[in-house]
Every structure is written in structure tokens, then in C-alpha cells.
Amino acid sequence: MLEIPTFLSVMTVWDAAAAVYLFAAWVATGRIIESRTGDATSTGELMAQYRRAWFREASLREARIFDATLLSNLRNGSAFFASASLAALGAAMALLGQTDELSHVATDLAADLSAPRTAWIVKLLGVIAILATGFLHFVWSHRVFGYCAVLLGAIPNDPDSPEREKMAEKAAELNISATKSFNRGLRAIYFALAALAWLIGAWALLISVTLTAFMLFRREFRSGTRAILLRK
Numbered sequence: 265m266l267e268i269p270t271f272l273s274v275m276t277v278w279d280a281a282a283a284v285y286l287f288a289a290w291v292a293t294g295r296i297i298e299s300r301t302g303d304a305t306s307t308g309e310l311m312a313q314y315r316r317a318w319f320r321e322a323s324l325r326e327a328r329i330f331d332a333t334l335l336s337n338l339r340n341g342s343a344f345f346a347s348a349s350l351a352a353l354g355a356a357m358a359l360l361g362q363t364d365e366l367s368h369v370a371t372d373l374a375a376d377l378s379a380p381r382t383a384w385i386v387k388l389l390g391v392i393a394i395l396a397t398g399f400l401h402f403v404w405s406h407r408v409f410g411y412c413a414v415l416l417g418a419i420p421n422d423p424d425s426p427e428r429e430k431m432a433e434k435a436a437e438l439n440i441s442a443t444k445s446f447n448r449g450l451r452a453i454y455f456a457l458a459a460l461a462w463l464i465g466a467w468a469l470l471i472s473v474t475l476t477a478f479m480l481f482r483r484e485f486r487s488g489t490r491a492i493l494l495r496k
Contacts, residue, residue: 276466279462281466282466282470283390283462286390286459286462286469289455289473289477290394290452290455293480293481294448294451297309297484298444304485306484306490307483307487307490308444308484310490310494312440314493315443316436316440319435319436320432320436322416323419323423323428323429323431332413332416335409335412335416335439338442339406342405342409342445342446343402345398345450345453346402349395349398349399349402350399352456353395356388356391360385360388384463387459390462394459395453395456397452398448398449398450398451398456401449401452402446402449404445405445406442408441408445409438409442411438415431415438419431454476454480457476458475
């Protein structure tokens with residue numbers, strides 16, 4: 265049976281530093297994107313306002329087929345990414361048995377075959393862990409979108425009902441919660457792709473993580489989409 269040594273026994277100091285940097289950047293990026301307010305609000309958080317407006321309008325519609333269709337499309341999106349993440353997990357796990365071939369591919373790019381076989385396994389396990397986290401976020405997003413659909417159907421059709429606004433608000437908050445889980449899943453996919461650069465080397469991982477974080481911040485805080493949402 266294969267015995268996998270501890271992390272520090274098969275990794276260099278630079279590998280350890282790069283792994284910490286990857287985890288810190290992943291966590292910090294999510295925290296910053298979800299916590300900024302005021303003029304620094306991210307695109308995802310700006311969309312939360314429109315989701316609340318959507319359900320306020322939906323509560324006033326007698327026929328909510330249009331709203332149910334939109335919600336179904338959102339749920340299908342989370343289901344698609346959950347399936348894609350599961351397929352990527354399977355592919356990454358299959359690579360665990362092909363570490364020798366993988367090391368030769370990385371050698372062509374980095375010209376270094378000094379790392380032990382177990383080092384490649386540890387690096388792949390890092391990618392697998394991130395992909396698994398993304399998969400769990402997508403699954404939970406899919407489930408919460410389902411809860412949201414139930415509340416949408418439970419909103420009273422009577423515009424004078426005292427429960428109408430309360431139910432619409434609950435449905436909107438569930439929709440926002442599901443979207444946050446979906447976005448967390450997407451960020452996990454981004455950083456899993458960045459983590460693949462670790463197979464080339466620690467410096468490649470540091471660069472890829474930096475570029476990934478920069479891209480995410482640009483899309484959330486400096487994109488054309490955000491500019492459109494802020495128009496008055």
C-alpha cells in the first residue's frame with residue numbers, strides 16, 4: 265500500500281510558501297469580494313440588489329411562469345458546474361496513478377525531475393481538494409435554489425396579503441445565498457486551475473495564483489459589467 269510522507273518531507277521551502285500563498289489568496293479573495301460595501305461593492309454584491317428587486321416584482325405578478333423559468337435556468341447552471349467539477353475530480357484522481365508520466369510532461373516545461381513521486385501526489389491532492397470544495401459549493405447552491413423555488417411558489421397571489429412581502433424577501437435572500445455558493449464554487453475552479461501550475465514548480469504557482477487573483481478582482485471591481493450596473 266502506498267504511503268504518502270508528510271508535506272514537509274517531500275516539498276521544498278518554496279513549495280510550502282507557494283501552497284500557503286495559494287490558500288491565503290483563495291480565502292482573502294473571497295472575503296474581500298463578499299465584504300466590500302459602498303462605492304467598493306463587488307459586481308456579485310451589486311447583483312444582490314437586483315435579485316431583491318426581482319422578487320419584489322415577482323410577488324406582484326399573478327402568473328410567475330417567467331420567474332420560475334429564470335430560477336430553473338439558475339439551478340441548471342449550478343447543476344452543470346457540479347457535474348463538470350465531478351468530472352474534473354475524476355480526471356485528477358486518475359492522474360494519481362500516472363504520476364511518472366506526469367513528471368515527464370512537467371520536466372519538458374520545467375526541466376527538473378528532482379522531486380520525488382510522492383511530491384507529485386501531494387500537488388495533485390491539493391488540486392483535488394480545491395475541486396472537491398468547488399463541487400460541494402455547487403451542490404449546495406443547487407439545493408438552495410430549489411428552496412428558493414419552493415418559496416417563490418408559496419408567495420401569496422393576493423397583493424394585500426401581509427405575508428407577501430415577507431415571503432418575497434425570504435425567497436430573495438435564499439436566491440442571494442445560493443448565488444454566493446455558486447460564486448464560491450467558481451472561484452474554487454479558478455484557483456484549482458491556478459494550482460495546476462504547481463506541477464511545473466513553486467514559482468509557476470506563485471505567478472498563476474497572482475494572475476488569478478488579479479483577474480478576479482478586475483472582474484468584480486473594474487469590469488465593464490460593474491460599470492453598467494452602477495449607471496444612473
